[in-house]
Amino acid sequence: MRLSADVGIAINCKYEEELCGDAVQVVRTPGQTTVVLSDGLGSGVKANIMATLTTRIASGLLKRNVPLEHVIATIADTLPICRVRGLAYATLTILQVQQDGKALLYEYDSPPVHLFRKDLVVPLERRAREIHGRRILESTFQLQDGDMLLMVSDGVIHAGVGEAFDLGLGEDGLLHFLTAPCTTWHQAEDLADFVIDLASSCYHHKFGDDCTAVVLRIRPPRGVAVLTGPPLDLKNDAEMVQALLSLASYKKIVCGGTSAGIVSRITGIPLETSLDYVDPRVPPIATMSGIDLVTEGVLTLNRCYEILRAVHDGGIFPRSQDGATLLAKELWNAEEVHFLVGKSFNQAHANIEELMQLAPRQYIVTRLVNFLKKRSIPTEVTYF
Amino acid sequence: MKTIALEFCVGTACHMKGSPDLVASLETLSPWQRKSVELRYTHCLGNCGAGPNVKVNGVLMSRVTPESLVRTISKYLGQG
Numbered sequence: 001m002r003l004s005a006d007v008g009i010a011i012n013c014k015y016e017e018e019l020c021g022d023a024v025q026v027v028r029t030p031g032q033t034t035v036v037l038s039d040g041l042g043s044g045v046k047a048n049i050m051a052t053l054t055t056r057i058a059s060g061l062l063k064r065n066v067p068l069e070h071v072i073a074t075i076a077d078t079l080p081i082c083r084v085r086g087l088a089y090a091t092l093t094i095l096q097v098q099q100d101g102k103a104l105l106y107e108y109d110s111p112p113v114h115l116f117r118k119d120l121v122v123p124l125e126r127r128a129r130e131i132h133g134r135r136i137l138e139s140t141f142q143l144q145d146g147d148m149l150l151m152v153s154d155g156v157i158h159a160g161v162g163e164a165f166d167l168g169l170g171e172d173g174l175l176h177f178l179t180a181p182c183t184t185w186h187q188a189e190d191l192a193d194f195v196i197d198l199a200s201s202c203y204h205h206k207f208g209d210d211c212t213a214v215v216l217r218i219r220p221p222r223g224v225a226v227l228t229g230p231p232l233d234l235k236n237d238a239e240m241v242q243a244l245l246s247l248a249s250y251k252k253i254v255c256g257g258t259s260a261g262i263v264s265r266i267t268g269i270p271l272e273t274s275l276d277y278v279d280p281r282v283p284p285i286a287t288m289s290g291i292d293l294v295t296e297g298v299l300t301l302n303r304c305y306e307i308l309r310a311v312h313d314g315g316i317f318p319r320s321q322d323g324a325t326l327l328a329k330e331l332w333n334a335e336e337v338h339f340l341v342g343k344s345f346n347q348a349h350a351n352i353e354e355l356m357q358l359a360p361r362q363y364i365v366t367r368l369v370n371f372l373k374k375r376s377i378p379t380e381v382t383y384f
Numbered sequence: 385m386k387t388i389a390l391e392f393c394v395g396t397a398c399h400m401k402g403s404p405d406l407v408a409s410l411e412t413l414s415p416w417q418r419k420s421v422e423l424r425y426t427h428c429l430g431n432c433g434a435g436p437n438v439k440v441n442g443v444l445m446s447r448v449t450p451e452s453l454v455r456t457i458s459k460y461l462g463q464g
Contacts, residue, residue: 257395257427273394273425280404283394284425296427298396348397348432356400 003101003143004221004335005033008188010196010213014043014155015206021047022153022212025059030376031099034062035214039091039110039153041082043210050090054079058094068096072106076132088134093151097143097216105139111157114175115141116148121175147218148191150178155209156195160202169202188217221335223250226327228297229342229361230258231384240384241266243340245290250338251330252290255323256297256361259342260286279303279322293330295323298349301364304328308371337372337379341365387420388460391439395428398435402449406436409450413457420461 013020021040026033038054040047054075061071072094080089091110097103105113105124115122126137143149152174161168177198178191185191195213225247231240241263244252254260264271271294273286282303283296303324311317311332318325331337341362353360359367365381372379394403410418429437434446440456 257393260427271427273427275423275425277394277404277407283396283399283403283427286427294427296394296396296399299399346397346432348435352397352400 001101001145002099002221003097003145003218004099005097006188006217006219007033007035008190008192008215008217010189010192012196012200012207012211014208014210015203017043017210019045019048020212021051021210022155023048023051023055024212024214025055027059027062029062029065030378032096033216034059034068034094034096035151035216036062037093037110037151037153037212037214039155039210039212041085041087041089047090047210050080054090054092058092068094068104068106072108072136073131076108076134076136079134091154095149095151095216097218099221101143101218103139103141103143103149105137105141107137107139108134111152111154111171112137114150114178115143116150116179117144118146119179121179143218145218145220148188149216149218150191150195151212151214151216152195153210153212155207155211156199156213158209159199159211160204161208163204163208164202169199174198188215191215191217220249222333223247223336223338224253224330224334225250225338225340226253226255226331227263227340227342228255228259228301228365230256230262230344232343233384236384237262238266240340240342243382243384247338250336251292251334253293253295253327253330254288254291255295255300255327258346259297260288260291260294263291264288276321278320279318279324282322282324285323285326293323293326295327298353298358298361298364300324300327301361301368302358304331305359305364305367305371308332308368312371312375331368331372334372334377337369337377339365339369339379339381340384341381342384385420386461387422388457389422389424389439389441390457391424391426391429393427393429393435393437394425395432395435397432398429398437401435403436405450406438406448406453409454412450412454417457417461421457 021043025036036055036058038051040051092108093110094106126139158168192213192215227244274284286294300323304327307328
């Protein structure tokens with residue numbers, strides 16, 4: 001089973017500090033998600049620079065597909081040591097989740113990462129390795145759908161030290177508070193916020209140290225299936241619809257009025273078109289039980305491509321909830337995409353497409369596919 | 385109260401040929417006429433070449449203009 005991870009991050013600075021001495025980077029490369037957490041020694045600007053530098057070096061190398069072991073070696077070799085304390089200027093945790101569920105974890109001077117499975121904390125086997133004179137803990141383990149991983153900086157472990165608790169919240173305290181929420185909550189962001197709220201309470205809302213919590217929720221990749229256009233041969237209508245329905249774990253999107261009509265006819269599920277003309281450039285969406293989004297075809301696909309290009313170039317998604325924006329958001333967030341494209345051509349569209357300089361269906365789908373592939377999103381197309 | 389059921393096609397061809405203008409033309413109706421309209425959108429009425437299409441009480445009208453639509457509604461409902 002292929003797996004991916006949602007990453008939730010929550011950070012809070014030490015009381016009266018403007019800069020945070022913790023830094024987190026998430027690097028998503030084809031087939032893997034890597035999270036880098038670094039805690040700079042002390043707090044304030046120096047800690048911030050060291051933590052940021054450490055995470056940026058690591059993420060920069062990871063983006064260039066440098067193997068994780070080499071990344072660790074590079075950082076171990078370059079990380080300066082504080083002359084006074086004899087400690088490294090920054091701690092480091094790198095966790096990589098691969099698409100087959102294999103996880104690689106490297107920890108240097110940082111609080112241990114915890115794995116939660118259902119209502120249990122699963123102990124991780126670590127082995128110590130000496131890399132460029134640094135003692136680094138290494139662990140390899142297999143993840144499952146629904147697993148949750150928690151990374152924190154030591155500000156969380158020491159939360160409330162000398163105030164709410166003599167020795168701070170501690171790992172046992174953190175695990176005690178977390179086991180129940182981990183089994184019932186499913187959003188990584190919510191859990192990360194929960195950890196920081198917990199630390200805040202322990203500190204009586206005046207953080208004694210920078211606090212960071214990173215939560216990874218393991219889940220199947222977000223697949224999106226887009227059915228657009230009627231098949232060339234009417235006999236293939238059922239086959240095309242069946243192909244869409246067979247992609248069970250995928251979000252299902254239908255682009256095109258005739259296409260939606262075919263899906264409705266084959267499945268027997270009624271189609272209801274919305275009365276909201278949200279964006280005059282794009283016809284309204286429709287709803288159909290079991291289908292996540294139903295939009296018009298060619299205009300929506302062309303506008304969706306425009307939006308994706310704009311976002312790729314640094315823009316933001318439009319705030320409106322029109323079909324093209326909704327489709328663009330789904331494709332942008334997808335981790336696997338499957339297009340089911342009917343090759344039938346509506347002659348009534350020919351003049352309009354020429355007049356409006358719109359790309360016909362198959363061309364615009366090809367552009368979208370190329371765009372997604374450039375973003376390293378596995379994309380398949382099946383023609384009917 | 386007499387009502388009129390309007391089903392606008394908002395598919396690609398009808399949209400490009402002016403169905404948004406047809407929808408906007410309903411704003412020109414008098415308040416009591418508007419109350420008598422049962423509005424519905426659909427993604428295709430199967431006559432793309434002759435759009436924009438509207439079904440008025442189940443009867444297909446093609447190449448509809450805002451003027452012809454308002455005229456049809458007023459004829460059916462009366463001017464009030």
